[in-house]
Amino acid sequence: MAAPLIEIKDLHVSIEGKKILNGLTLTVNAGETHAIMGPNGSGKSTLSYAVMGHPKYKIESGQILYRGEDIAGWAPNERAVKGLFLAFQYPVAVPGVSVINFLRSILKNRRGVDLPLKEFRKELKDNMKALQMDSAFANRYLNDGFSGGEKKRLEILQMALLKPSVAFLDEMDSGLDIDALRIVSEGINRLSSPEHAVVVITHYQRLLDYVKPGFVHVLAGGRIVRSGGPDLALELEKKGYEWIASPVAGAAS
């Protein structure tokens, strides 16, 4: 049997000396959709940054394996080129860099070939249309002056073009109105296939009305305190996190 796409083993991560993840363990196989839920400060974003290799997030112990390989020594760009992706909760602006030039550069690195301009434009146009993005968008500067919804769409557009094996999506529903949420969710769902995996990180249940996870995990205090099926998300929506995320309940699970 092929190794899981992602296998996180007893991961301990600190940022600037402060411990955030405390023994997180998670396995994601091809074809699966996972949701990681949890209260603010539980370590959700830290998990995604650690997976992508942010230099500030230090792995104290434990491992992240991608297709069975320890990725600790891989630079962020190496991870991306090999098929990992993180959709940011707060994508940063890079003024003066046009969306179209940026997309062409990252696609070139991911695919190892520079697509002829005409083909690239067609692919871009089709993907933008699917996300209901205006074509003028391509000539704007990367995330510069974008609304929250525009930023999220651009994240999904990048994901659609890069076709990562595993995509971590950090709080994709924050700041989206209901229409935008639907469009973004459809974009996420289009990536689903037997070869790909998606991990959505979210505080609220609302995104999960559109992106249906097979697995739901509750993150609290830097580790996964409970795992279950889609029902777990609904239960959280109803009862909140208190009952499950308190140290006692966590220890008991």
Add this chain to the structure above:
Amino acid sequence: MSSKTDLQELGKDYQYGFHDSTENYTFQSGRGLTRDIVERISEMKKEPVWMREFRLASLDIFNKKPMPTWGDTKALGDIQFDNIHYYMKPTDKQGRTWDEVPEGIKKTFDRLGIPEAERKFLAGVTAQYESEVVYHSIRQDLEKLGVLFLGMDDGLKQHPDIVKKYFGTIIPPADNKFAALNSAVWSGGSFIYVPKGVNVPIPLQAYFRINSENMGQFERTLIIADEGSFVHYIEGCTAPTYSSDSLHSAVVELIALPGAKIRYTTIQNWSKNVYNLVTKRAVAHANATVEWIDGNLGSKLTMKYPAVYLVGEHARGEILSVAFSGKDQHQDAGAKIVHAASHTTSVVTSKSISKDGGRASYRGLIKVHKGAEGCKSNVRCDALILDDASRSDTYPTMEVDEENTSVDHEASVSKIGEEQLFYLQSRGLSEAEATLMIVNGFFEPFVKELPMEYAVELNRLIELEMEGSVG
């Protein structure tokens, strides 16, 4: 012929000037600057008396003026005025051979893909460039429009009245020590006159007007745009301009008469031993617009503050500059706007990058005269520092003597953001690629104002400058 004989011949008969039969005679002014040398320059150029007197008066001013006490006074103090050749006959410049051109410069030519003939010109190996032919055909089209586009020396010879009327009126020799020096020993540069209502359809490029003196040390450029006319002038090029001379001190005067518009684009990339101390100033009359687009790479020390004096109502000035300062370089650049009439507007945008210990300074002045009502000025300075060894400073000065005025100043200094880098890297760009992308984006507002071929070359050049700056 011995040089002694030459000298005697020359003394006897100046009609040969320095262009013809005295081919193997080299007029080399010797090092240092004397009254005699200034007189000789003027005589060899067969200038009218008023110009010779202008030069001599300027020399006196130069000798009396102290060095600037601001800016990079340490680097300025290193200039050895006695060790400079103030005039060289153009043919001297051809004396250098390709072998003498430093390897670094040759390599950059290679990387930029500059054609052979052009490389030799840029490196000072040849003084003529094949674009002469192109220039001639452009000049014919311009002549039909009544546009004058000549070297400054030819301008003085052929149109002495226009030159006399405007020369030195915007930047008098007493303005500063280096303007005085230029006024005493100037040679080369461009002379442009655009008649009333004429819109010059193509940018005029010094590049096409290249003659032996174009890239001289002490160029002098004068542009007059008559009422309601438009002209765009481009000087310099993005390839490194190699000069063994260590001092470049130009003076550029622009006059935009009522309703005229002048855009003046400069991209300079002097070799890294050069002091580039340039005085550039424009006057914009009523409803006129002057735009300085100024890009500074290369040189050891650049001090350059393009200025616009808005002297007529509704005049407009815009200064957009970028500076790239690498190892052992100091770019001290900026802008000056003087609002001397009501309802005048100005926009200043300055962008600098410093890396490998380089230093970039912005030095700016916005002045609004009392009684100049309803003026608007917007100044924006952004500095990007690529490493801890590099430095950026901002020295803005506002002198606003009129209450009914709006002056905005915004400044930002940033290091390449870790979050920007991580974002780009997380999409598959290497650290070097990501850094270059951020740098190019930072300069984009400048680059997009350039004609396509300059924009492409500038981007490639920045790429070369960035190489090796990331682990």
